[in-house]
């Protein structure tokens with residue numbers, strides 16, 4: 001296995017439970033420390049006379065450019081002072097040999113080069129390719145492609161990008177030509193997907209050795225474009241622990257058998273919908289029945305006598321008060337549009353409901369009340385299972401940190417929440433994370449900005465609860481990851497059908513149902 005596209009992924013990918021990073025499983029993600037280990041081991045494994053890793057990386061980059069942008073003649077290569085720049089210079093030399101008009105701007109200096117970069121620079125110059133300092137004019141008639149080799153995993157995450165590089169990044173982002181990023185878009189932090197003050201907006205990213213989590217969550221998806229991985233033909237002897245795994249599809253289920261009935265797929269209740277927010281609970285309930293639950297009850301928290309008692313479009317939904325339900329037998333989604341009233345019902349639900357998904361206002365109520373937090377923590381030791389589905393602001397409230405702290409460490413935040421409350425945490429946002437206290441975290445790959453509209457979170461809560469009810473024997477983390485993937489996939493199909501705006505939540509359910 002050498003080069004392959006990770007995002008958008010190929011269909012029907014296998015699910016691995018292997019807790020170690022092996023280079024034949026491209027969907028395991030490594031943080032920078034692990035990548036450096038892999039790099040050290042890979043460097044040691046290169047035999048004298050074999051091509052260096054930098055040569056392999058540069059040649060892989062060249063091949064991808066020739067395949068993806070075959071008609072680009074005038075190419076501007078931006079090479080930083082480190083090995084990321086070295087990779088770009090190797091590719092530039094190949095492009096030059098192939099007859100392309102290549103202009104290289106190089107920020108490095110002979111005094112500060114790694115030995116691989118020294119060789120790359122010498123080889124490029126021998127081939128007749130000039131490396132220009134930053135202040136020289138770019139002479140290409142019209143740039144048709146840019147190669148971003150400014151910064152890779154050597155970016156220091158805790159300081160802003162230097163002014164000089166920030167100016168180049170601004171220039172790259174203003175030009176209309178497509179950008180191919182080397183290893184990472186420059187400015188993206190490999191471990192988190194946060195950006196260090198500014199970042200190249202790439203159309204294609206070719207990452208090396210192992211895929212990095214930052215490409216797939218937080219700002220990563222927005223800045224990386226199409227993501228490719230090249231493992232540089234390394235076969236590593238020692239496995240390393242991955243930091244997360246990409247989740248790229250659904251697990252197959254047998255079709256609903258003939259001799260089943262509604263009781264075979266469990267009962268769901270949606271508890272939510274305070275005054276003027278009943279729609280949120282209805283959306284969740286409609287999604288739950290669509291996801292496969294046998295029966296779905298709606299328990300509205302509104303006190304309004306005018307509250308609906310029938311969903312005329314979905315008369316299969318049953319409206320009951322919470323007192324009319326046997327919560328010890330239900331899978332419950334609680335919180336959608338639930339307002340402050342939810343605090344009154346949460347103690348009972350937290351104590352008695354065996355399978356409880358908490359969303360939105362339920363999470364806000366728990367964040368504000370230490371006693372509810374204790375009740376939530378007490379569930380796991382009593383074999384009661386909880387899924388929480390916070391968006392970044394709700395996650396921040398639960399941990400008493402800022403949204404920025406959540407978004408600059410999404411993997412860590414999701415894991416902390418899962419461990420702290422003994423639950424599965426589905427941290428929403430671009431690159432949704434599905435974390436458990438002990439298993440490897442999953443990063444969902446599907447979805448897009450069409451989901452950034454009111455009610456789509458309620459649909460997700462209901463959809464996940466419906467899946468939980470319908471497939472109670474499926475490993476819960478995988479079950480939730482499948483549901484998250486379907487939710488994003490519906491939005492991807494919506495865009496592929498030519499829609500450019502938001503996907504209204506009620507229509508999202510229709511798109512989920514016609515997968």
Ligand SMILES: NC(=O)C1=CN([C@@H]2O[C@H](COP(=O)(O)OP(=O)(O)OC[C@H]3O[C@@H](n4cnc5c(N)ncnc54)[C@H](O)[C@@H]3O)[C@@H](O)[C@H]2O)[C@H](O)CC1
Pocket residue numbers: 039043053054057080081082083084085087116150151152153154155156157159160161162165182183184196208209
């Ligand atoms: N070693 C190998 O064989 C391979 C490496 N590959 C590529 O190498 C880079 C990582 O290279 P490294 O030299 O460690 O770091 P960078 O090139 O990413 O950057 C170092 C460079 O950047 C400066 N710097 C750091 N932080 C900032 C900042 N905030 N603002 C401005 N400048 C900053 C730092 O001072 C250095 O000058 C990896 O990504 C791969 O592309 C290949 O994978 C092949 C094998």
Ligand SMILES: [K+]
Pocket residue numbers: 084148149150151152181182183184185186
């Ligand atoms: K880069």
